[in-house]
Amino acid sequence: MEKTFNPSQIEKACYEHWESNGMFRASGHGEPYCILLPPPNVTGNLHMGHAFQHTVMDALVRYRRMKGDNTLWQCGTDHAGIATQMVVERQLNAENMTRHDLGREKFVERIWDWKEESGGNITQQMRRLGTSPDWDREVFTMDSNLSKAVQEVFIQLYEEGLIYRGKRLVNWDPALLTAVSDLEVISEEEDGFMWHMRYPLVEGNEELIVATTRPETMLGDTAVAVHPDDERYTHLIGKMIKLPITGREIPIVADDYVDPEFGTGCVKITPAHDFNDYELGKRHQLPMINLFTDTACMNENAPKEFQGLERFEARSKVVDTLESAGLLVEIKPHKLKVPRGDRSGVVIEPYLTDQWYVAVESLAKPAIDAVESGEIKFIPENWNKTYYQWMHNIQDWCISRQLWWGHRIPAWYDQDGKVYVGESEIAVRSKYSLAENIVLKQDEDVLDTWFSSALWPFATMGWPEKTPELDTFVPSSVLVTGFDIIFFWVARMIMMTKKFTGNIPFKDIYITGLIRDENGDKMSKSKGNVLDPIDLIDGIDIDTLVNKRTSGMMQPQLAKKVAKSTRKQFPEGISAYGTDALRFTFASLASTSRDINFDMNRVEGYRNFCNKIWNATRFVLMNTESFDTGNKGGELSLSVFDRWIWSRFQATLKNFEQHISEYRFDLAAQSLYEFTWNQFCDWYLELSKPVLNASNSSESLKRGTRHTLINVLEHLMRLLHPFMPYITDEIWKKIRPLSSHHTDAESIMLAPFPEVNEKLLDTEAESDIEWVKSFIVGIRNIRGEMDIAPSKQLEVMLRNVSERDQMILDSCSKYLLNLAKLSSVTVLASGKEAPASATALVGEMEVLIPMAGLIDKEAELTRLSKTTEKLEKEIQRTKGKLSNENFVNKAPEVVIEKEKAKLADAEMQLAKINEQISVISAL
Structure with missing residues (x-):
């Protein structure tokens, strides 16, 4: 073996060997075990959240594969409608073109070209992380077989009346000109204003004061609401207000939605431009006046002088007009949550428009029952409440998007606007017996990407065809995902899979926390605190890191601040830690916490852990390669140290399997680290030296220790493999021929996982060695506290020695003298005084080291x-x-x-x- 562990020298070749030899495929025998990869966007790059979750998934997959299960990790990527279309549109803009210059068909062809050329970046990065999905089964949500499944589901739901087209309020992105989901909207606190306005009653001299953060929308008000029990306004309920600027008369309505303690207790109601107002408007059957065009400019429903104005220009004009009329009471600074498109960055507008919807109420009930019955389990269990809260209040799902890239909605319209749904125009004409002279036009919209990804558990298995994979791997075993998409993806997969297969999509849902920086802040490009997992694996110099974090920042002051903090945190850049150290870090952080602070010190610590394992292996090989390890026969005598380490290994293995079954990867990693570093590398290797080096040790005892060294290490590599695939595979190939483990497996990943051997659990040996360790540690602590050189031979006296203490002393004295660097051990007679000494305790026995002559007082x-x-x-x-x-x-x-x-x-x-x-x- 090389003297030092160098991950870059082994990782690439190792992975290529695994993949090219088909080691990631399901075996076809054993109990089915399946994990579905949440499909990353085809435009994406591997970020810390991906790396964290992929590590967890891969650890489970490797573990179950070694356990002999028929293990499939189904992978693929999502076509990411908005994100992908934006990438290609930017390319066209750089060529002074738009998608409209190309036309829809040519533009979609251009996207497919981009996908073939640049769309696989994230899957290559997954390989760098050592993940082992079945790449032969990799799918893309726009593949023909998945598109067929999408079409089939849409048509069936439409024919059952569960998909419909209607005019409702949606999140609208005025830059991208499409509806977007809640997940694509980022609401952050910003500085704004609250405008207070007078609304005079039609009759009499009374008026109401209302406040708003969006004064331009008052042009579309259709009511003012007050709380029914608010004594200030009960006498006004049902009366009419003359809406300023427009002159329209609108009613004062009573509704429990209004908080009488907030502001003046009067709320302007604009049903076409606010989600809460929309619901209140429906309850009171109020008119819904849409003020905006799709580019958020004032339309024909606004007074003439406002028509054509951009929404923020209209805001200024509304405020000026109110002020001139004496109807503006005051303007107060106000902090508010502003919704912005995560892709465009523009303010999202609630917009009343025609869209396609799924009526989800009937689909939701079986999905709720599946969790309530325990058929599907959330881990941690507290996420059940989040799921129930949303599912019991579920709203119909807007599934249409005004894009060109995606699954085109399979609906056609005739000249009268009548809708026909089918697989193609030919199929529609046949299905509905339409005459040739009827002109049909296909709907321009595409389906929300969450619609196709909702079918992921069964579409990836070949549905609607009856396939062996569908029978074998639905339901899958566990879904590993973040809490932020429980509503958008997890719930919808449960609804759709129950509806179309009758099965649940997965048995367990393991919800991971969110990876934050070391201070607990969310990692974001705007904060300049993002870490790239590939940089942690390969390393990166400081200048490149600074450029990477600040490139694209529009604010020079922010870029300067980020550069300064980056140079302070990483003065020499980021070292190359290798994949195994990063993966073990993620495993050690995988607790039940909602937020997980990523600490660079831990990565460094686990890189040292890798080095420790490598150096321990070199020691084992030096003491076994050219020696008799008992694997070809001969008498084996196991020392108490050998029996102890085998017993501790069984206990560690039991703990690991228990923790993995409970998805406590942090505790599993902790038990592996404790055994490997403290018990095997530190203690057992040291305890083995006196046996191997002593001239009076019997050959059978030495053979037993060599046998234990090589075989415990071999078992340990198999135990560590799910978390640390590269270093364990490299070491295993070198030590397996010397071990007792006979297998034809080309790689450790196909070797069987260790099994607990209850016969090797030895409580007596464990108790004895804990005594030995306490004895040695006590002496070492005294050396450290008194600044006594480690090589200095010490005289030790013992007091209050029990029968058991004496027994262990008799059997281990020669090892204690060697390991603790002692010149003598004397048991003091009862009542005999000891000289002034430093003291340590081993149980009730006192370990005394006389200080006279040892130190300069x-x-x-x-x-x-x-x-x-x-x-x-x-x-x-x-x-x-x-x-x-x-x-x-x-x-x-x-x-x-x-x-x-x-x-x-x-x-x-x-x-x-x-x-x-x-x-x-x-x-």
């Missing part, structure tokens, strides 16, 4: 005094910081917690040093 007291002063200053400084209200109120919670931890650590160190001073002073 005065020099050591001087050193400890200086350390005490330093710690006291640090404690004072941290306490001052935490008592500063300005700091506590402004600093992120994670920073405050770090300061508290720092204080606790300093106080603990100070207490220990004061104990040392007491001991040394007594010498």
Whole structure:
């Protein structure tokens, strides 16, 4: 083996070997186990959220594959209607063209060309992460077989009356000129204003004061609402108001929606331009006046002088007109949530327009029942409430988009606007017996991408055809996804799969947290705190990283700030950590928390973990490659250390399987780390040296230790493999021929997962070795506290020695002398006084190290005094910081917690040093 672990030298060749040899395919035997990859956008790049979830999925897939299950990870990409169309439109704009210059057919051809050339970037990045989906079954939501499924579902739902066309309020993007889903709208707090206006009653001198953040919409008001129990206005309910500027008369209505405590308790109602007003308008049968064109300019329903004005120009004119008429009361600064399109960045407009909808009420009930009955389980379970809350209040689903890229709606219109739905124009004419002279025109809209992805669990398995995959892998085993798409995707997959297959789509839904930066902030390009998982794997120099984070930033001051913070955080750039270290980091973070703070220190720590495993392997090979390991016969004698490490391995394996079954990847990673680093690499390798190196050790005992070294390591590689695929495969190929594990598998990923051997659980050996460890650690702690050199031979005295203590001493004394660097061990007779000593406890037994002659008393007291002063200053400084209200109120919670931890650590160190001073002073 190479002296140092270099991930870049092994990862690419290793992955190519796996993929080219078809190792990711379902075996065809064993219990079915299937995971559906949430299809990433074809335009996308692998981000931290993807890398996190893909690590979890791959760990499960590799684990179940090794367990002998018929394991399929079904992968593919989503055509991403808006995102993909925007990419290609930008390319055309750079050529001084628009899609309209090409026409629909040529434009769609251009997108397909782009997809073939550049649309597979994210799948290549997935390969870099070591993921093992069946790439031979990779699908694209616009593939012909998936398109057929989309068409079939639309037609069937239409014929059952569950798809209809209607005029309703939608999120409208005036830049992209299409309806968008809630998921494509980002609402963030911005500074704005609240305009207070007078609305005079038609009769009498009374008036109402209403407030709005969008004064331009008052031109479309059709009522003013008050709470029915608000005594200030009960006498006005049913009376009419003369709407300023327009002169229209509108009623005062009573509705529980109104909060009498907010503002003046009067709310202007514009049903065509506000979602809450729309619902209130329907309840009171109010007219719905749409003021805007699709580009958010005033249309013919606005007063003539406003027609043609862009919405924000109209706002200014409305305010000026009200002020001139003496109807503007005041303008107050106001913070409000502004909805913007996640792609275009423009303010989204609630817009009344004709769209296609799915009536979801009848589809929702079986989907609710599936979760309530426990047929589908959310992990963590608390997400049930989120799911129920949305499903019990579900609204009909807008499925049409005003785009050219996507699944074209299979509907045609005749000259009178009558709708005909079918697979094609020919099929429609035959189905509806239409004469040749009837001219048909296909609907221009395409379907929302969430519509096709809702069919993912069964469309990817060949539906509507009857296929073996459909029978085998529906339902799939677990869906791994984020909480943000429970409504948009998870719920819709459940509804559609139940409707069209009668099955649930998956048995478990594991909801992951959101990856944030080390301070708990959401990673975003605007904040300049995004980390690229590929950069963490390969490394990146600081200048390239700064350019990457600041490119495209429109504000020079923000770019400068981001550059400065990046250089401060990564003065030398980001080191190459390799895939295994990154994956293990993600696994260790996969708790049940909603927010997960990504800590670079952990990646570095797990890179060191990889190095530790590599170096341990080199030690094992040096002591086994040219020696008899007992794999070809011969007597094997296992020492208490050998029996202990085999027992600890069984316990670790049991814990791992328990944690994996409960989706506690963080606890599984913790148990692997603890066993590998602390028990195998640190303790067992050290405990094996006296056996291997002692001239008086029997050959059968040495053979037993060599056998244990190579076979525990081989088992450990198989146990670690789901989390750390590359390093384990590389090591396994080198050590398997020396081990007792006989297999024809070309790779560790096809080798069987270790099985718990209850016979190897040995509580007596574990208890004895814990005693040995406590003994050695106690002495090492004294060395550290008293600044005694590790190589210095020490005299040790023991007091209060029990019968069991004596028994372990007798069997392990030669190892203790070697491992703890002792010159002698003396058991003190009962009642005999010991010289001034530093003390450690092993159970009730006292381990005493006489201090006389070991240290320079005065020099050591001087050193400890200086350390005490330093710690006291640090404690004072941290306490001052935490008592500063300005700091506590402004600093992120994670920073405050770090300061508290720092204080606790300093106080603990100070207490220990004061104990040392007491001991040394007594010498």
